[in-house]
Amino acid sequence: MGMIRAALAQAETLFDHLQVQNRQPRHVGRLVSHDAGMLEVTGFRRPIGAGARVIAADGTVCRAEVVGFRGERTLLVPLDNDAPLENGARVEPDSQANRVQVGEGLIGRVIDAMGQPLDRKGPIIAGGSWPLNGVKGNVLDRGRVTEPFDLGVRAVNALLTAGRGQRIAIIAGSGVGKSVLMGQMIQGAEADIVVAGLIGERGREVSDFLETKLKGAMHKSVVVAVPADHPPILRLRAAARATAIAEYFRARGKKVLLLLDSLTRCAHAQREIGLALGEPPAMKGYPPSALALIPRLVERAGVDARSGGSITALYTVLADGDDTDDPIVDAARAIVDGHYVLSRHLSEQAIFPAIDIGKSLSRVMADVVPDDHRMAAAAYRRLWAAYEENRDLILMGAYRPGNDPVIDEAVERRQEILDFIRQDQKSRVDLSTSAEALMAEFGA
Numbered sequence: 001m002g003m004i005r006a007a008l009a010q011a012e013t014l015f016d017h018l019q020v021q022n023r024q025p026r027h028v029g030r031l032v033s034h035d036a037g038m039l040e041v042t043g044f045r046r047p048i049g050a051g052a053r054v055i056a057a058d059g060t061v062c063r064a065e066v067v068g069f070r071g072e073r074t075l076l077v078p079l080d081n082d083a084p085l086e087n088g089a090r091v092e093p094d095s096q097a098n099r100v101q102v103g104e105g106l107i108g109r110v111i112d113a114m115g116q117p118l119d120r121k122g123p124i125i126a127g128g129s130w131p132l133n134g135v136k137g138n139v140l141d142r143g144r145v146t147e148p149f150d151l152g153v154r155a156v157n158a159l160l161t162a163g164r165g166q167r168i169a170i171i172a173g174s175g176v177g178k179s180v181l182m183g184q185m186i187q188g189a190e191a192d193i194v195v196a197g198l199i200g201e202r203g204r205e206v207s208d209f210l211e212t213k214l215k216g217a218m219h220k221s222v223v224v225a226v227p228a229d230h231p232p233i234l235r236l237r238a239a240a241r242a243t244a245i246a247e248y249f250r251a252r253g254k255k256v257l258l259l260l261d262s263l264t265r266c267a268h269a270q271r272e273i274g275l276a277l278g279e280p281p282a283m284k285g286y287p288p289s290a291l292a293l294i295p296r297l298v299e300r301a302g303v304d305a306r307s308g309g310s311i312t313a314l315y316t317v318l319a320d321g322d323d324t325d326d327p328i329v330d331a332a333r334a335i336v337d338g339h340y341v342l343s344r345h346l347s348e349q350a351i352f353p354a355i356d357i358g359k360s361l362s363r364v365m366a367d368v369v370p371d372d373h374r375m376a377a378a379a380y381r382r383l384w385a386a387y388e389e390n391r392d393l394i395l396m397g398a399y400r401p402g403n404d405p406v407i408d409e410a411v412e413r414r415q416e417i418l419d420f421i422r423q424d425q426k427s428r429v430d431l432s433t434s435a436e437a438l439m440a441e442f443g444a
Helices: 002-012 154-159 178-188 203-213 232-251 263-276 288-298 327-335 344-348 371-389 391-396 405-412 414-421 431-442
Strands: 029-035 038-042 051-055 061-070 073-078 090-094 099-102 128-131 167-172 193-199 221-226 255-261 302-304 310-318 338-341
Touching: 029 073, 038 061, 051 073, 061 232, 073 232, 099 232, 128 232, 154 371, 154 414, 154 431, 167 178, 167 327, 178 203, 178 255, 178 310, 193 203, 193 232, 203 221, 221 232, 232 255, 232 263, 232 288, 232 310, 263 288, 263 310, 263 327, 288 327, 310 327, 371 391, 371 405, 371 414, 371 431, 405 414, 414 431
Parallel strands: 167 310, 167 338, 193 221, 193 255, 255 310
Antiparallel strands: 029 038, 029 090, 038 073, 051 061, 051 090, 061 073, 099 128, 302 310
């Protein structure tokens, strides 16, 4: 009799570790329409953002996400475009779709948008969970950016000094060196954890990024990778997952460096979904939801005043056709705390990193550097601007030396100005060395 009681007691505790969020009857729907990558389901009352499991014709499970409603029907976007779905397929709720697996076991791993390992190192042992779309907090819990953050690039450290918890956009056209600059910053950054989201880029770049940019830093890195040939909803989930992982480590007081390459591909993914849902296209075909996505992602980074942790975020933004007035570029530039604009003109002169100092800005620099550093940076900018504004006159020979002492100095020191931002891809120049070099050459 005692053995039976012991067995019953053990049976009662068998499922204690399971988190049952809803004890109501489970609603199971039926697939009634599949059009332009959008699924319509009846009898499936779930909120927007909820997950679903669609049973395909061959018995496999296709995961999907609720994105809207049309009358009594629920609209879903499949996470697998190639699943053999049929009319009347069973649609079940997926309770784990909005939770992200987090923990120390993620460090050193490469995962996909659904958290599955890509590196063939076995299952990921991480016991924690975090909401995919973040935890809503009090805006007053956001701390100020008051400490400098060393990124290991002389031009950035000296002239566009970043702060711990700053959000930065790296803006450039294709092939100008966004990813190279990002890799250089990873190698030079002083961060406890590096979280990299490779969203919508070429498949071969994932291996290249791991073997070159993250070489030597993989012991403190987590990579979320979704190439360009994946469905748009997976690209969005990958960006949200990378940010959620960064939030988890920030809540534990860590200094996190979050890299998202690229923010533009996320906006393209949201554009595909928005247009399929019937949203009206606005500028360059972007619906309102695509532009609203950018502040939703970017605002999740920053300093947490309660835990003392921070997320310093770098977002690459592709300027289509080198148009820096592109809607996505404009929306990103308006919400971040600084932007580094890369110039094709400089890259064609073999000047790397090709940062256009005149068009770039760090909004927190005045709060994180001493006055002598700030004044030396202002002197450098003054010379840079004087040359760029009068470039055509100088090159045509129409400018006569002696008319303006600032232009005269800018012309005389042009090569010195360019040499200051030039840096070998594999070298690292720390913050103090960068500041000392700037003040020695361009200080009062």
